[in-house]
Amino acid sequence: MILIDYKQRQPLHIKIYNRIKSQITAGTLEPHTKLPSIRSLCAELAVSHNTVEYAYQQLLAEGYIYSKPKSGYYVSLLDSEFTQPSSQNSGSHLTRLSGKQPVYSFDFHPASLAPESFPVSLWRKLLAECLQDEPRQFACYGSLQGDWALRSEIRSYLARSRGVLCETEQIVVCSGLQDSLSIIVPILRPQHSLLAVEEPGHFIPRSVFQNHLFATTPIPVHNDGLDLSALQASQSTVVYVTPSHQFPLGHIMPVANRLKLIDWAESVGGVIIEDDYDSELRYQGSPVPALQGLRPQASIIYIGTFSKVLSPALRVSYMVLPKRMLARYRQLFYESASNASLLEQRTLCKFMAGGHWERHLRKMRTIYKKKHDTLIQAVSRNFGDEAVIIGQGAGLHVVLELLNSVLSEAELIKRAQAKNIRLFPLSKTYIAKHSGKNLIMLGFGGVGSDKIDRGIELLYQAWYT
Ligand SMILES: Cc1ncc(COP(=O)(O)O)c(C=O)c1O
Numbered sequence: 001m002i003l004i005d006y007k008q009r010q011p012l013h014i015k016i017y018n019r020i021k022s023q024i025t026a027g028t029l030e031p032h033t034k035l036p037s038i039r040s041l042c043a044e045l046a047v048s049h050n051t052v053e054y055a056y057q058q059l060l061a062e063g064y065i066y067s068k069p070k071s072g073y074y075v076s077l078l079d080s081e082f083t084q085p086s087s088q089n090s091g092s093h094l095t096r097l098s099g100k101q102p103v104y105s106f107d108f109h110p111a112s113l114a115p116e117s118f119p120v121s122l123w124r125k126l127l128a129e130c131l132q133d134e135p136r137q138f139a140c141y142g143s144l145q146g147d148w149a150l151r152s153e154i155r156s157y158l159a160r161s162r163g164v165l166c167e168t169e170q171i172v173v174c175s176g177l178q179d180s181l182s183i184i185v186p187i188l189r190p191q192h193s194l195l196a197v198e199e200p201g202h203f204i205p206r207s208v209f210q211n212h213l214f215a216t217t218p219i220p221v222h223n224d225g226l227d228l229s230a231l232q233a234s235q236s237t238v239v240y241v242t243p244s245h246q247f248p249l250g251h252i253m254p255v256a257n258r259l260k261l262i263d264w265a266e267s268v269g270g271v272i273i274e275d276d277y278d279s280e281l282r283y284q285g286s287p288v289p290a291l292q293g294l295r296p297q298a299s300i301i302y303i304g305t306f307s308k309v310l311s312p313a314l315r316v317s318y319m320v321l322p323k324r325m326l327a328r329y330r331q332l333f334y335e336s337a338s339n340a341s342l343l344e345q346r347t348l349c350k351f352m353a354g355g356h357w358e359r360h361l362r363k364m365r366t367i368y369k370k371k372h373d374t375l376i377q378a379v380s381r382n383f384g385d386e387a388v389i390i391g392q393g394a395g396l397h398v399v400l401e402l403l404n405s406v407l408s409e410a411e412l413i414k415r416a417q418a419k420n421i422r423l424f425p426l427s428k429t430y431i432a433k434h435s436g437k438n439l440i441m442l443g444f445g446g447v448g449s450d451k452i453d454r455g456i457e458l459l460y461q462a463w464y465t
Pocket of ligand 1: 111175176177178202242247275277304305306307312316317
C-alpha cells in the first residue's frame with residue numbers, strides 16, 4: 001500500500017515518487033515486486049493518471065523500477081551499497097558483479113568499462129576455435145609462465161606500442177595485479193623489506209606487501225609524479241609507481257625524473273615496480289613510452305593488464321621480470337601452476353595474432369575519447385568556476401576538485417547516491433586519514449555517452465542546490 005503524506009507541501013507526483021523510492025531503498029518494497037498499475041494507483045489515491053505516470057517515469061529513469069512490456073512496473077534489484085549509503089560501503093575500487101547487481105542510472109566508478117565494448121561474438125568464435133584446435137590441451141595444466149605464443153604476442157606489442165624491451169622468456173602471464181605482486185614479493189623478500197608507494201595511490205600494492213610484512217611508506221605525488229627527495233629520505237629500496245598515468249591523479253612523470261628514479265634504484269640496489277595499467281588510452285598528445293624502455297637492463301619490473309581496454313572479467317595481465325630475477329622466480333615457483341586460465345590465454349592469443357587487439361584498441365580509444373571530451377565539457381558547463389579537473393587527457397577517469405564545497409566526501413557520495421549516481425571514494429587511495437578533501441573521482445568508461453551530461457548536471461544539483 002502506498003501512503004502519501006498530504007501535509008507536505010510538494011507536488012503530488014513528487015510525493016508519490018518519494019514515497020515509492022523510500023520504500024524501495026528501505027527494502028520494504030522488495031526487488032521484482034510488481035507495483036500497482038497506474039490506473040489502480042490513480043483510483044486508490046484519487047489522483048490523475050498524469051500524476052502517477054510522472055512519478056513512475058521518474059523512478060524508471062533513475063533505475064528504481066523497471067518495466068515489462070504488457071505486464072507493468074517492477075522494483076529493481078538494487079545493490080546493498082546503494083540501499084544503505086555511506087562512504088564506508090560505497091564500493092570497492094573493483095566493479096564487482098554479485099548476486100545483487102548494482103543498478104545505477106549513472107555509473108561514474110573509475111574501474112567500469114563501457115558494457116557494450118567487449119567483442120562478444122568474435123570472442124565466442126575464437127574461443128570455439130581454440131576448443132576445436134586440440135581438445136586434449138585442456139586436459140592439462142598450462143605452462144607456469146603462461147602460453148608461449150601469447151607471451152610472444154605481448155612481447156612484440158609492448159616493443160611496438162610501449163617501448164618496453166624484453167625477451168619472451170621475461171614475460172609472465174598473470175591473473176591481475178594482485179597475482180603479479182604475490183609473485184614479486186617472495187622474489188624481493190630476502191634483500192628488501194621497505195616498500196615506497198605513491199600517496200595517493202593504488203591500495204592493492206600496499207596491502208599485498210604489508211601482508212608479507214613489508215613496511216610501506218607513503219611518498220607524496222606532485223604534478224611531475226613521485227617526490228624523489230621524499231623517496232630518497234624514506235630508506236625504502238622498492239618502489240611501486242604509475243609513471244605514465246599516476247593513479248589516481250593522472251600526472252605524467254617527465255623523462256628527467258624517470259631517469260633520476262632509475263638512478264636512485266641503481267644507487268640503493270633497489271627495484272622499481274612500474275604499473276602501466278591504462279597507458280594505451282591517451283587522448284591528447286602522443287603516448288608516453290614506458291619507463292622500462294629507458295634502461296631495460298635496470299631492476300624494473302613492468303606490469304600491464306588487459307583489464308582496462310578489453311575486460312577486467314578475463315583476469316589476464318602480464319609482467320616483465322628483469323633477466324636477473326628469472327632464476328629466483330623459477331626456483332621459487334617451479335612447482336606452481338599459472339593462475340591465468342589457459343583457455344582465455346589461447347583465445348587472447350588468437351585475438352592478438354589476428355590483428356583484432358590493435359583494432360579493438362583503436363575502437364576503444366575513439367569511444368573513450370568521446371566520453372572523456374563529453375565529460376570535460378559537461379563539468380565546465382555545469383560547475384564553471386566551482387571546480388577544476390585534474391588529470392584529464394588519458395585513462396578512464398579524471399579527478400574533480402571542488403573549490404568551494406564544505407561537504408565531506410561521505411556527504412558528497414551520499415547525495416550522489418540519492419540521485420542514483422555511483423562514485424568511488426578517492427580517500428581510499430590515501431594512507432593518511434582525511435586526505436583528498438574536496439576531490440572526487442569521476443570515471444567515464446561505464447557511463448553511456450548519452451548519460452554523461454545529465455549525470456554531471458544531477459551531481460551539480462546534488463552538491464550545490
Ligand atoms: C593502478 C591500477 N593498476 C592496475 C589495475 C588493473 O588491475 P588488474 O590487472 O588486477 O585488473 C588497475 C585497475 O583498476 C589500477 O587502477
